[in-house]
Amino acid sequence: MDRPRFRASFVHPRFWLLWLGLGLLWLVVQLPYGVLLRLGQGLGVLMYRFARSRRHIVQRNLELCFPQLSASERERLVRENFSSTGIAFFEMAMSWWWPKARLQRLAHVEGLEHLQQAQADGQGVILMALHFTTLEIGAALLGQHHTIDGMYREHKNPVFDYVQRRGRERHNDDATAIEREDVRAMLKVLRAGRAIWYAPDQDYGRKQSIFVPLFGIQAATVTATTKFARLGRARVLPYTQERLADGSGYRLVIHPPLTDFPGESEEADCRRVNAWIEQAVGQCPEQYLWAHRRFKTRPEGEPKLY
Template sequence: MASVHFSRALLAPRHWLTWVGVGVWFLVAQLPYRLQLAMARGLSPLLRKNKKRLHQAQTNLRLCFPELSDAEREILLKETLFSTAMAVFETGIAWFWPKSRLRRLFTITGVEHVEQARAEGQGALLLSLHFTTLDIGSAMLGQHVNYDGMYRPHANAVYDYLQKTRREAYCKGGMAFSRDNVRAMVSQLRKGRMIWYAPDRDLGEKMSVFVPFFGVQTATVTATGQFARMGRAKIIPFTQRRLDDGSGYAVTIHPPFENYPTGDDIADARRVNEFMEQEILKCPGQYFWAQPRFKTRPEGEPSVY
């Protein structure tokens, strides 16, 4: 679980273009926040060129919001594309802004729920979900909560180094370890640590049960309840929302789940999906719809994509 360290191999010529891109990203991140919002709004139509992601987003919105008209779903799609474009700028803010500047951009409520768990000497899974604001929300959370996190290693060595080290910098002493490192997660939970965890990805039928998500039978991982049980930990959800007036963000730490896990994988998975549904409905355009959330289908059902 030790932090990765910079090595001379990262300066090899094959990585030079990536470093140039990182430099540009850093400079853009220093621009005024509202200018970055405007740039994201202007660039978002370009995301329509990624036909695969566009189709996934359109399909997911059609399945999850069948009550909306085509025109209403198109408005929601435009907001989704904007939020997806803004995620690049928000990640730059999360990685490259000093903490003092970031503090001026958000408010946070519910910290007492984490403090209560800490006072009881109990670890917790900080249940998150894949809003496009994922990285900036985690950085803002780190200003008030000391936690570790899980991440997906990247094939690009420079990007992998940056995402791990920058995410570990969100809070003092924080560690980021591979999402496959179950032993590390359980060990940290039993030590009373807080662990960032977002289970809303399709990881296949082997690791999941099918429960509704916006009315669609969805492969939902059972690991949330299993980790809570093995780590003797609470489930404390948190979310973040980009404010409509462009002034910043509201971060909310929610009360812990009660009577969780129950030992019933289906009931526990449904509980997680219900929470996610209610939070997504507060800002549906900020959820990352351009993912194959419904790739795994129940036996006999055709692919939706």
């Protein structure tokens, strides 16, 4: 995709309220990092109280995935998850507008050598990530160390789409955004030896998925990780990120490439991917995006879970 460009139509009065909101957000995120964390936690409390439908989805997901926890333990995790989601709102703005040097002080990167080795070997990389609430700022921080292309879905509001893409792509001049449905472009990028951010942890429907267990529940799991790795002749490097509890920033970990991947079958690969997802989410479940209806698509004959 081409770089985002400002258009005269963006100053139309119908966008003024959005511009005002973005301007106020820009002012707020100039505050110290610790203050933004507390503001985000406060926003999370409001979201918990008023976003009832989302709260129900989070509660249901945690009930399904962590049945071993008591009701009070799950409720505590729900509240922590909403706090993390509230913080993510300000992290998004930080990643778009903070000076790069200020952002960089928050990054604690491990395993960068795995990306560098793949680049030296001329191989593309599928950076297999997850939808944590820290997704936006994690991508921005890693993008300052290595060019990472990303899968992208255009926002319906053209002004917001412009601001979002401009903010995401500013961290390295060489990064590109690839439409999520543009498989040909993704394979071209991988065969050129580039790295692309890709998350296989959401429910994309029955058409492009098979059912394998996730937290003990049959979940529609995309087979695209296998297809992209095979057709793009790419290495798959798991990638995790975590907001550190001491307020010092974020731990970003690029794990060693998966060995013998793709494997003997798409089902075996999907089981392997889901086992990794369980492990990664279990490290900081409060920071995962539980508001997504992960088990929406059900095998034939099974009742709905939401």
